[in-house]
Amino acid sequence: GAGVSQSPSNKVTEKGKDVELRCDPISGHTALYWYRQSLGQGLEFLIYFQGNSAPDKSGLPSDRFSAERTGGSVSTLTIQRTQQEDSAVYLCASSSLGSVSYEQYFGPGTRLTVT
Amino acid sequence: GQNIDQPTEMTATEGAIVQINCTYQTSGFNGLFWYQQHAGEAPTFLSYNVLDGLEEKGRFSSFLSRSKGYSYLLLKELQMKDSASYLCAVSWSQGNLIFGKGTKLSVKP
Numbered sequence: 599g600a601g602v603s604q605s606p607s608n609k610v611t612e613k614g615k616d617v618e619l620r621c622d623p624i625s626g627h628t629a630l631y632w633y634r635q636s637l638g639q640g641l642e643f644l645i646y647f648q649g650n651s652a653p654d655k656s657g658l659p660s661d662r663f664s665a666e667r668t669g670g671s672v673s674t675l676t677i678q679r680t681q682q683e684d685s686a687v688y689l690c691a692s693s694s695l696g697s698v699s700y701e702q703y704f705g706p707g708t709r710l711t712v713t
Numbered sequence: 714g715q716n717i718d719q720p721t722e723m724t725a726t727e728g729a730i731v732q733i734n735c736t737y738q739t740s741g742f743n744g745l746f747w748y749q750q751h752a753g754e755a756p757t758f759l760s761y762n763v764l765d766g767l768e769e770k771g772r773f774s775s776f777l778s779r780s781k782g783y784s785y786l787l788l789k790e791l792q793m794k795d796s797a798s799y800l801c802a803v804s805w806s807q808g809n810l811i812f813g814k815g816t817k818l819s820v821k822p
Contacts, residue, residue, distance in 0.1 A: 631809070640800065640814035641756070654809060689755060700743065700804055704755035 600624070602705035604690050610711045611680055619675045619708045623692030630673050631693075631702060632665060634686040641689065647673060648695070680712045715739050717813035719801050724819045725791055733786045733816045735801035743804040747775050747786045750798045750815065759786070759799075788818075796820045 603622045611617050623630050632644040643657040647667045658664070662680075667673040677684055687709050691702040717737045725731040737745070744763035748756035762768055762777035762784060774787040786799055798815040805811055 633812075641802075641810075641812040643809060643811065646809055654806070701746070701758050701761060702810060704757070706755050 602690055602692050602703055604705040604708050606708055607706065608709045610713060613682060613712055614679055616676065616678045617680055617710065619688050621673045621690030621705060623671065624703055627692035627694050628670065629693045629695050630667060631691045632675050633689045635689060636686040682712045685710055685712045715811045717801055717803060717811055719813040719816045722817045724821060727791055727793060727820055727822050729791050730789050731791060733799050735784045735813060737782050737803050739803045739805045739811060741805035745777055745784050746802045746810065748800040748802060750800055756800055791820050793820050
């Protein structure tokens with residue numbers, strides 16, 4: 599079956615503009631996660647969805663970042679008034695919490711460059 | 714606090730064995746994962762340990778000691794394609810993962 603997909607794969611934007619990143623999880627996966635990975639850094643947790651609700655938003659770095667999930671499927675991560683430090687690869691992952699191991703399946707990521 | 718430590722870089726020779734260590738201090742523990750990430754690609758799942766001991770999967774094995782907050786990933790019969798970053802991650806709550814910064818493994822001929 600299809601894996602996790604993300605769009606766009608690459609996004610270049612000017613400082614101060616808003617961007618929207620999209621994630622399509624694996625069909626039937628109820629949990630969805632957003633991470634970001636800066637050059638040479640580990641994965642930084644941003645937000646987690648269980649269904650359409652976000653029980654854990656603790657990783658969002660500022661109020662410029664927001665995310666929503668509709669229909670228990672597609673999720674969008676929005677960054678308002680982008681800054682250069684927002685440049686990173688944004689990774690989405692999904693998992694089936696019905697599984698014992700909560701294994702997360704990652705999408706290919708969106709590379710965001712803020713100029 | 715949440716803290717996961719692993720070496721930044723390692724180098725090994727094709728055909729050899731390499732052990733990548735990971736130590737962790739987290740507020741909860743639901744299991745420990747190892748992921749492989751090739752440059753420019755998404756992480757892919759390698760292994761999962763929730764009980765103490767060794768889990769073997771082909772050329773890869775992973776060990777966990779919960780009392781010591783310690784895990785290692787063992788790669789045998791190294792191949793050039795094993796050159797990648799190896800990420801240690803702890804599941805601490807509702808499946809949320811805390812990742813280490815990764816160990817970049819270079820396999821030399």
